[in-house]
Amino acid sequence: MDESRPIFVQIAEQIENDIISGLMADETQVPSTNEFAAFYRINPATALKGVNLLVDQGILYKKRGIGMFVTDGARAQLVAKRTDQFSAEFVRPLIAEAAKLGITSAQLTEMIRKEEK
Amino acid sequence: MTNVIEVSDLTKNFGSLAAVNSATFTVSENKIYGLLGRNGAGKTTLMQLLTGQDFASSGTIRVFGESPVENAHVLERISFIKESQRYPDDFRAKHVFRTAPWFFANWDADFASQLIEEFRLPLDRRIKKMSRGQVSAIGVVVGLASRAPLTFFDEPYLGLDAVARQLFYDRLLEDYAQRPRTVILSTHLIDEVANLLEHVLVIDQGRIIIDEDAESLRGSATAVVGTASAVDAFVGTREVLHRDAIGGLASVTIARLDRAEREAAATAGLELSAVSLQQLIIRRTNTSEKEFQSA
Amino acid sequence: MSTVLPAPFTPATPVGRIINVVRLHLANPWTTIFMPWIVLFAVFLANLAIWWIIYTAAGGATDPEVTEGLQYSGATSWIFVYMIVVAAQAMSVTFPFALGFGVTRRDFYLGSAVTFVLLSAMYSIGMTVLSVVEDATNGWGIGGRMFSAVYFGDSWPQRLFIYFAIFLFFFFVGAAIASIWVRWRATGLTVFFIALGALAVAGVALVTFTANWASVGGFFLRAGFIGSFAWSLVLTALAAVTGFVLLRRATPRN
Numbered sequence: 001m002d003e004s005r006p007i008f009v010q011i012a013e014q015i016e017n018d019i020i021s022g023l024m025a026d027e028t029q030v031p032s033t034n035e036f037a038a039f040y041r042i043n044p045a046t047a048l049k050g051v052n053l054l055v056d057q058g059i060l061y062k063k064r065g066i067g068m069f070v071t072d073g074a075r076a077q078l079v080a081k082r083t084d085q086f087s088a089e090f091v092r093p094l095i096a097e098a099a100k101l102g103i104t105s106a107q108l109t110e111m112i113r114k115e116e117k
Numbered sequence: 118m119t120n121v122i123e124v125s126d127l128t129k130n131f132g133s134l135a136a137v138n139s140a141t142f143t144v145s146e147n148k149i150y151g152l153l154g155r156n157g158a159g160k161t162t163l164m165q166l167l168t169g170q171d172f173a174s175s176g177t178i179r180v181f182g183e184s185p186v187e188n189a190h191v192l193e194r195i196s197f198i199k200e201s202q203r204y205p206d207d208f209r210a211k212h213v214f215r216t217a218p219w220f221f222a223n224w225d226a227d228f229a230s231q232l233i234e235e236f237r238l239p240l241d242r243r244i245k246k247m248s249r250g251q252v253s254a255i256g257v258v259v260g261l262a263s264r265a266p267l268t269f270f271d272e273p274y275l276g277l278d279a280v281a282r283q284l285f286y287d288r289l290l291e292d293y294a295q296r297p298r299t300v301i302l303s304t305h306l307i308d309e310v311a312n313l314l315e316h317v318l319v320i321d322q323g324r325i326i327i328d329e330d331a332e333s334l335r336g337s338a339t340a341v342v343g344t345a346s347a348v349d350a351f352v353g354t355r356e357v358l359h360r361d362a363i364g365g366l367a368s369v370t371i372a373r374l375d376r377a378e379r380e381a382a383a384t385a386g387l388e389l390s391a392v393s394l395q396q397l398i399i400r401r402t403n404t405s406e407k408e409f410q411s412a
Numbered sequence: 413m414s415t416v417l418p419a420p421f422t423p424a425t426p427v428g429r430i431i432n433v434v435r436l437h438l439a440n441p442w443t444t445i446f447m448p449w450i451v452l453f454a455v456f457l458a459n460l461a462i463w464w465i466i467y468t469a470a471g472g473a474t475d476p477e478v479t480e481g482l483q484y485s486g487a488t489s490w491i492f493v494y495m496i497v498v499a500a501q502a503m504s505v506t507f508p509f510a511l512g513f514g515v516t517r518r519d520f521y522l523g524s525a526v527t528f529v530l531l532s533a534m535y536s537i538g539m540t541v542l543s544v545v546e547d548a549t550n551g552w553g554i555g556g557r558m559f560s561a562v563y564f565g566d567s568w569p570q571r572l573f574i575y576f577a578i579f580l581f582f583f584f585v586g587a588a589i590a591s592i593w594v595r596w597r598a599t600g601l602t603v604f605f606i607a608l609g610a611l612a613v614a615g616v617a618l619v620t621f622t623a624n625w626a627s628v629g630g631f632f633l634r635a636g637f638i639g640s641f642a643w644s645l646v647l648t649a650l651a652a653v654t655g656f657v658l659l660r661r662a663t664p665r666n
Contacts, residue, residue: 007335034294034295037294038287038294041195041287041312041313042313043149043290043315043331044290045148045149045315046315049332088380093384100386114222165663168514171518171663172661172663187517187518188512189429189515191518192514192516195514196511197514198512202508202512203508203509205440205443205506205509206443207440207442207443208439209440212439215439216436216513217513218440218514219435219436220432220513220514221513221514244635368603
């Protein structure tokens with residue numbers, strides 16, 4: 001995990017991961033900001049920032065008087081976003097590293113096939 | 118957002134030494150502030166000025182809108198916990214907890230009892246006969262249970278062991294989340310408290326050199342690591358905060374990188390590593406790392 | 413975001429704040445209340461033993477020559493001096509502690525002054541009562557006089573006043589000296605005592621060289637027994653004001 005990023009971004013990403021993995025299903029309630037703050041041992045304002053990041057993206061929404069919920073369709077939205085970033089975050093570095101070691105794209109494809117089994 | 122503290126051009130001289138030198142800053146309500154700096158940088162002096170315990174040489178201080186000096190109206194809302202706090206001879210811990218509620222209208226006795234148990238404080242023992250850690254714990258309990266709208270902690274946890282310190286941080290966060298108040302934490306153990314802080318004030322030789330939101334400060338630098346040539350090529354004309362080199366490797370600390378720049382670095386085979394708040398402050402104050410190591 | 417409760421606040425009244433300082437001084441009653449009485453009791457017992465020895469040695473007589481000697485016990489001076497200690501501790505140690513609790517210097521001094529007056533009242537009433545008992549039992553049955561010694565007057569109202577004046581004097585002088593220490597630490601104290609010594613010597617020299625001892629004696633004669641103690645109250649008031657002025661700019665330095 002790239003650690004040179006602000007904590008609130010990391011909090012947001014952790015929540016995203018939980019949504020994608022299915023731990024937090026659409027329309028279920030997520031822990032309160034205070035609970036996040038206590039769990040990660042961070043300032044509640046920072047936790048709030050992370051949560052608000054997701055609220056702004058439409059991943060979470062607030063039900064007045066109850067708490068924060070995962071938006072319907074959030075998982076799909078996140079998967080789409082991550083798929084877009086997949087190439088830049090994983091494929092490009094993979095190719096760069098392979099090039100360093102002199103691994104051809106044919107060899108790469110073979111490796112991928114092997115791993116998948 | 119109301120300003121709980123407003124300081125303008127504040128100076129305190131001890132003879133020819135300016136312990137606090139033309140400090141100007143504000144503290145907003147209900148945030149956790151870190152007052153960071155080396156030993157002897159002026160943290161304690163500043164706090165003593167803000168709480169009316171010492172007198173300014175020049176400049177103005179407004180706490181809750183008024184000068185704190187000899188001002189009961191303001192001082193009633195403040196709790197100032199310092200490591201060097203002296204207690205009357207023959208006072209036992211229980212005397213402190215019996216008398217504190219008279220001076221802090223928001224005192225929570227249940228919270229105090231819970232903390233006393235968690236910190237394992239021997240109520241009947243004479244304070245003179247207690248360990249440094251236990252005396253520090255008394256201060257910590259008073260500061261937490263007082264629920265004072267403005268609470269200062271001047272390194273009161275120096276005598277506490279790591280477990281007790283973590284307990285303090287946890288209880289502080291918990292209580293702050295439930296009942297927000299303005300907290301100012303001074304320390305030279307920056308990394309331990311880094312995640313608790315919302316705003317950072319760094320004081321060096323009496324001057325405020327950093328006054329920033331903690332999150333933006335934290336993300337404001339990145340360390341780029343790789344072969345010296347690749348690193349230098351990537352860094353180019355960017356401002357360099359710090360440079361370390363060993364053999365053919367180099368680690369250069371520069372300002373924040375956006376997503377595109379991070380991808381470019383990855384493509385160039387460079388590694389990006391975090392710059393902790395402590396390291397960042399050290400770099401920005403050009404201080405030797407030793408000054409910030411734990412007590 | 414879950415509901416967060418704002419921190420409510422109910423401030424104390426000016427009188428309430430001063431009362432809190434009094435309570436603070438008396439929070440650990442050992443130094444301020446129990447110890448002095450214990451010391452007094454111990455001194456009393458010691459005196460009692462000595463009187464009893466003299467009494468029985470003199471054959472249990474009520475010979476005026478014997479009983480006269482027993483009227484000059486200065487044993488009570490111990491407790492007066494102890495008050496200096498109490499006052500000094502109140503100033504030097506309780507002061508930084510009180511400041512730590514957000515007490516203003518003004519409230520602290522006023523609260524301390526009230527405490528001194530209350531303690532003086534308690535001790536002087538207590539000792540006056542003991543003096544009445546002493547009178548009634550004719551010196552505890554063996555002619556010994558500690559609380560009703562000549563120094564303190566002949567009737568209980570006189571004694572009450574004199575005890576009260578003496579206690580107040582030692583409390584406030586002790587506090588004033590402690591304030592010098594709080595404000596200027598060891599240096600200040602040294603300078604003070606040197607200056608005091610110099611003043612005393614200068615005063616004695618002045619009176620001696622102008623051959624004025626008679627007028628000094630005359631002053632006290634004219635003032636009378638009670639009057640002299642009344643004048644001590646002037647000194648007490650002076651000490652009280654000095655202590656306050658000094659404390660106003662004192663800081664709880666480590």
